[in-house]
Amino acid sequence: MRTPSGELHVCDFKTGQIVSSIQPADYWDDKRHWEIKNNIDTLEFRVFDNTRHSSTLMQQNLVLKEVRDGRIVPYVITEIEKNSDDRSVIAYASGEWIQLAKAGIIPPQKLEGKTVIEMVDIALAGTKWQKGNLEYASFRSMTIDEFIDPLSFLKKIASLFELEIQYRAGVVGSQVVGRYVDMVKKRGQETGKEITIGKDLLGIKRIENSQNICTALLGFVKKEGGEFITITEINKGVPYLVDNDAFQRWNEKGQHKFGFYSPETENEDMDAKRLMTLMNTELKKRVNTSVSYEVEAQSIGRVFGLAHELINEGDTIRIKDTGFTPKLYLEARAIAGDESFKNPLQDKYVFGDYHEIIDPNEELRKIYNRILSSLGNKQEMIDQLDKLVKEANETASNAKKESEAAKTLAEKVQENIKNNTVEIIESKYPPTTGLKDRKTLWLDISNGKPGILKLWKDGIWDPVVPDVESVKKETIEQISKDIESTKTELNLKVQSVEGKAQEIAGQLVGVQKQVNDKVDQTWINNQLKDKADKSGVYTKDEIKDGFIGKQTYETDKQGNVQKFKDVNTYISQTNEALTQKAEKSELTKTNDGLSQLESKTNEIISTADGTKQTLSNLKTQVDNIQVGGRNLLLETATKSHSVKTGENKPHTYFDVAKDIATLMQGKNLAMSFLFTGKVTAWGTTNKWAGFEVKITFTDNTFHYPSCRVENHLTLGKQYNQERFTASAVVMDKPIKEVSVYALARDFTGDVLIEKLKLEIGTISTAWTPAPEDQVSTADFTKKTVEIETTIKGINTSVSNVQNEQGKLTERVTKSEQTANGFKQSIESLTKKDTDISNKLNTVESTVEGTKKTISNVQQTTSELTKTTTEIKEEAGKISTKLE
Template sequence: MIHVMNFKGEIVDFISQSDSAVIQAVHKHDINERMETFDFTILSERTTHMQERNRIIIQDKDKQYREFIIDRISADIDGYTEVETVASYLEDITKARPYAPGKLEKMTTKQALSDVLKDTGWEVSDATEYGGLRTTSWTSYQTRYDVLLQLCTTYDMMADFYIEVGSNRVDKRLVVLRKRNPLFKGKEITYGKDLTGLKRTVDFSEIKTALLCVGPEPEEGKKRLELVVKDDEAQAKYGLPGRYNWAVYEPESSEQNMTESRLRTLGTTELNKRKSEVINYEVTAIDIEKEYKHEIVNLGDKVRIKDREFTPPLYVEAEVISEEYDLLSEDTTYNFGEYKEFKESDLRSPFDRKLDAIRQKLNDNFSNINTIVKESLEGELQYFERKILKANTPPENPVNDLLWLDTSNPKVAVLRRYWNGEWIKSSAENAEDVGAVTREQALYSELSNTFVNLTIQHSRLMHDASEALESEYLVDTDI
């Protein structure tokens, strides 16, 4: 569970999960705050190798090895010692030789990251994603970790740090840059299952409806650029008539020749962030992954939070931004951010439309089926029955192969066939012998065709229902 490594890179102690010496061990990781710690409480008699600033190696929730440096030790008279550690990459990369003012020009993600990690003890992971050719610059001395964070902004990626362990040594310390692209994998946190607490807070205090935008300091002798951006709709909703809620906005840019168009674009983007209320959520959920293996949640995933008992019913999409993993109980507590709220009516409307269409098709099909069968049978029977003419006298103007059922004798009807001016007697036991179709056969044929048509309609209805059920926003069967 816990490996202790000295300055020589040797594993000098190991504490297993079943070892009663450790009574608390919690790994915390926050991708928004870029914070990672591991704190544990252990019997003081087992801290021989922890009195120096040694390194600690653990496996996180996903069984990936991570490395920490002992930062603080606190012992009490009860015989236990609290050990606080910080992620080793923070110290290794931050304390490496700083960068002088400069830039990394037209580099790929791996090239830029490789330059930043030079002489830090860390190297680029093969899992680093391609982010194109970019240029980034800085005007003052920067630590390598600060430049690494700048790369995250430049390439629009997030960094992660992990190690690979060999036989009692650390083989590699790796850094990976990848796109922050939260994916929904079907995890829903719902009231009555794993949602244990929910608080929704709406903050109107920081709403702004107008910004005075001030450009960067210009070259000597030039006037500093200023302009105003407003939002009248937001003002009508949140402000007094004619009295805008003002704020000053200065873009974080060293671009001395910024144009008015560029400043207006930046100002409008900033105002769009400030012109509405801020909604925060405090969500508490229990981890049910151990009991239900499909309920897996990873840091950076997108989850959906649903509480129909809330007023109004709450449907929220959120990103997992931090986790606390207890190495002893293997329980995990998650914190969420980047919330996006949905109205129940908006979520249900596509399904309601689908259901209405399905119901209408069903009603149309079943209400018309009797009419369809009746009309079809009448037409078909008239057609087939006209093939044999029934009368007690011969038909006028006959043609070859015309059939006549002679009923002049009411007791015995005789079937005759016309050929070259004569009516030839044709003895037959049933109508099929002379190519006719009985009423029962015609009815059966039409019913068979109707069944085929209904089967096609059923397939179409099943397709429509399947489309609705397979929607990414429907993860339960309660429509």
């Protein structure tokens, strides 16, 4: 880019013809002031009066000046000042485009879906200006609700399309041939120039202001009729946006800092989506402290003739001041300036759009130093971890070897099972396929069940057991003879038994009367009342005597049962003698075959048991699971965390066990809780649901294990006490304090977090309250002593009942010496036992503590009843045979 000559050309405003050319040597005290924001561009200079140049400097004439970026900027003379002291004339001129404010009228109208070219054509229609370089910026709509001038309309267009305006003139020879309006994304260039302290940077101030900080931004646009546009409908019913990171830094006691925002736009088609986009942009500006800079710089490009050091309109440069701590690096844009062609020392610039640049090398150096300091005291831990890794590798290697051995053994067992498995086929016809010699058995049911078992041996079916029908006839004849001989003998014994039974019946009537006199409901109640009302502490001897009485009763009871069993055995022997007549020696072969099969099966079972034991040992070596148990959180039975949509609810904190810091150090943590509710949507800022454990160590470092569910829930699904778990490992260093809190935020729906459990281990267990929340040991011991005292009194009453039962047993024992059959006597005895059982049941319903003792008495009676029933069944079988 060539350097401007500094020559000024004066044009006649009516003809557009250049009427004068003023060289730099003919003027002085020149100053050009420009601002990008409002397209301000002014020029002033001084010449001698009464010269050919001064005569052309009249009102409304134009002054053409070439600026540094090569454009020719047209200025209109707005003021002439003559000074008689030094016989000079000062000309003041502004950019000719200011005359667009009087060049036409734009009526109210609504423009929909127009490009920037179309809108500029409307603005410049009927003026001497025409569109120049216009960058495409999609389609936009605008409503003009009042009469405006073309200049104001151009500014609105630039704001709507987010473009910057640039004016220029076209000159051919000595004639102005055109005036052009350019709209570009950004004026100026990324030059990469650095302004450095001591060279072209005279001074810099960094001003940080937190007055306008906010963590939640409420945006709105007011429409005609008093209505407002907000983002409530598309933001889960909330009219404001939040920044969670800013909230964590700036909140006071959990309260947001609210800010308000209403976009400065004439777009009446503003909707909620567009408003949210603008609000996100604005919120990013307000979450941090606002930083401004005041830079005093000097352009050395023309002072020392360094063309590459020139600063042009809109150029982006870098400002460096190493005197700051930390060093300050800025990226800024030249947004205004004063320039003088004749006196470069007067060049001054105003910078804006500052962005602080972080030196990556400096940041990496800080991170590196932090890593070194944190790892400096971790060498011992790393060595220990290496040792554990080696041990784990050795264990894994041993486990692999053992698993290979177990696999080989299991394959051998499978092979043995396959080779020794016997297949039994049940059918009416002989099998013809899949036959294995001495291994396939056929259950022949051609003549009906149960059938005959046959073995495939040497190509034929060899019966394993003999045909029962062949020996059936002979066996029946022999049995008939034995029954006849026995029938006569039993008739004589039955007659003798009937006489004895009548005698026993009389004796039992007396026994019944004695029992009724001794044991009735009134007597038992009196005994129980007397024992239950006694106070004081029982001595060791009294407790011992109670057990002696119970042991004596147990001995008598076992004696009675044994005598009944002896009678049953005698009758069973008689019946067995008849049964053994039907046994034949042919069954020996069957038993031998089955014995061989059983022997092989036992071998297979023994081999399988060996494999099972080996696999069990392997499991023991590799199994290292820790199962938790004790709940370290207090009040989890009564405290929970419930949040509904839109609630700004603080955390719910839970007290912890007193010894939690000691228990948690270097241990595995298992966390769980029950979740109830339904989440229909998650937010986009900072979703969170679950509970978190904040661990503060004595070296002021922190650890945050958590049990969270936001990534595990199905949207729209109703959960009812669904259990979620998580685990973590606590660093092995001293703990200063522990706090636990539940939290749910940034969601749509209802959430209930309850039954929290924090335990030591790797596997979470079902919820239980903390031991501190349960009944005390002293209360438990007191209740136990009261129960034991009541039971001792009841045991004494039961002993009296057992003594009466003993007397009854002595009488029954005398009747057992008689031979076979006690049909009538036994039925009478069963009836008496039932009466005693009923009375014992009455004792059970009276006192809750006697259940166990009475159950033993009932079990004894049941055994007597069972023995009696067996005698009756044997007697019935004999009677059947006699018939």
